[in-house]
Each structure stands twice: as structure tokens, then as C-alpha cells.
Amino acid sequence: MPFASINFVTAHDGFTLRDLVSYQRKHNEANGEGNTDGTDDNRSVNFGVEGQTDDREVRELRLRQIRSLLTTLLLSTGAPMLVAGDERLRTQGGNNNAYVQDNPTSWLDWDDSAEAADLLALTRRLIALRQASPVLRQRAFFEGRPVAGGDGCKDLAWFHPDGRELADPDWFDAGLRTIGMYLDGRGLRHRGPRGESIIDESYLIVLHSGDQSIAFTLPDAPWAASYTAVIDTSCPGGERADQGSVPAGGRLTVPARTVLVLRATRGEGS
Numbered sequence: 001m002p003f004a005s006i007n008f009v010t011a012h013d014g015f016t017l018r019d020l021v022s023y024q025r026k027h028n029e030a031n032g033e034g035n036t037d038g039t040d041d042n043r044s045v046n047f048g049v050e051g052q053t054d055d056r057e058v059r060e061l062r063l064r065q066i067r068s069l070l071t072t073l074l075l076s077t078g079a080p081m082l083v084a085g086d087e088r089l090r091t092q093g094g095n096n097n098a099y100v101q102d103n104p105t106s107w108l109d110w111d112d113s114a115e116a117a118d119l120l121a122l123t124r125r126l127i128a129l130r131q132a133s134p135v136l137r138q139r140a141f142f143e144g145r146p147v148a149g150g151d152g153c154k155d156l157a158w159f160h161p162d163g164r165e166l167a168d169p170d171w172f173d174a175g176l177r178t179i180g181m182y183l184d185g186r187g188l189r190h191r192g193p194r195g196e197s198i199i200d201e202s203y204l205i206v207l208h209s210g211d212q213s214i215a216f217t218l219p220d221a222p223w224a225a226s227y228t229a230v231i232d233t234s235c236p237g238g239e240r241a242d243q244g245s246v247p248a249g250g251r252l253t254v255p256a257r258t259v260l261v262l263r264a265t266r267g268e269g270s
Contacts, residue, residue: 019092153186209257212256221248
């Protein structure tokens, strides 16, 4: 079952989430082993500057990437594992094997900063959204089949930026950097504590890893009549200033390296 799996981006070994987007390579010199300890396979990126920087553009890009990683983790089906301090932008200075460092390198930093407050606010919003939305924490695997009374809507569907469902060749398109994941709240197969059926809202999660913004066509009927953004990782705390809805079939601009979580609203009587 999904809840028996553990999802994580970082762990106690390896880079912190901040260091994952700040260092291209490990910096374990202080461990006394000539920087030979710790893995060299970090799957990390520094966005043009190794380590900490005052470059505002690089810092914002890193922060956006962290917001997107946090959103992907905390809204994934299964049990999320979040390393303590990642929600407050903790760094180990590029050390990915800091178990020998009983000092500020490995300690949690409780100092306040605008960036730490940004990530903490986002983390709280994501946890609250996950807790309030059973469709985001399902206890049964998706089947990709039409839900009862859904007019052809599936419990899980994947969408291309042009608004159509992904076809088999799309999964092998090396240039595709954007996909939409639709979760139908009427397709839950687990039940409540008294055996009652659970009906939740539906969501479209748009994941865009490209370096440029893209126009994403929102799936039309029967999937939804309109969509409202509830999480936007291009914004501080993941919160958009504009909370208005966008009609289905419309085109929504998704900024570079952004995850959008959109609540789907259906027409009257559906």
C-alpha cells in the first residue's frame, strides 16, 4: 500500500535541501579524510555559483527550487520524510557526511530570516493541505480508470501542456519538461473510520522543470469548469497574491522551475 512506502528528497546522510541546490560537489575537508568520505553522487546543482552567495537572482532561483521540491515531496502519495531543518533552510556548508561535526555545521539553526520564514510558511501550508485533502494521501494505489459518475474522468490522469492527456510517446519525449497530474477526489477507494465513502475535491498539479516559463492549457470539461491556485512555488510561502479562478481550457503561465497546485471546480450539479 502507498502508506507503507517512504518518500524523501534528502536524508540524514548527504546534502541538506539548501545545500542540494547550492553546491555542485561535496566539501568535507573539515572531516579530516581529505574530502574522500561521503558520496560523490549528490544529484545536486549550484545554479552557477558554488556555495553561499549574495547574488539575488541565484538566491531566488534556489529558493524557488526548494519550494518546488518541498511541494513535490509533501503532496506525494506515501509517507513523506522531511529532514529536520530543511523547512528552515539549514546548511552544512556543503558537507554531506557531517556526523563527525558536533558544532554549528551539524546543529539546527534557529535564527530567523526572511527566507527561513518563507519556507516554514510553505511547509505549514503544504502539511495543512495534505491533512485536509484525502485525495493527496490515499491509502490505495491509483488505477488510472474512470471513476463512478465521473463522465470519463479517471482517478489519476496525466496531461500535456497543450491540455490533452499524455499519450505513450510523450513519456519518451526527452524535451518534455512539463506535465500535469490530475487527482479526482471522487475516485478514492479507501473508506473512512466507519466504513463510509470519502468524497474529496479534485486537484491538478502542474510540475514544470524548464528554465523558461510556459503556457499550460488547463484540461477542459469533464475534468473541470475552472481552476484556482492553492500553491504556487514561484511565490513567497507558495501563496499567490491573485486568488482568482481560471476557466478550464484557458492558458495559464507557469514560471520556470515551478510547481502549481490547482483546485478543480466543476459545473453546477456535477
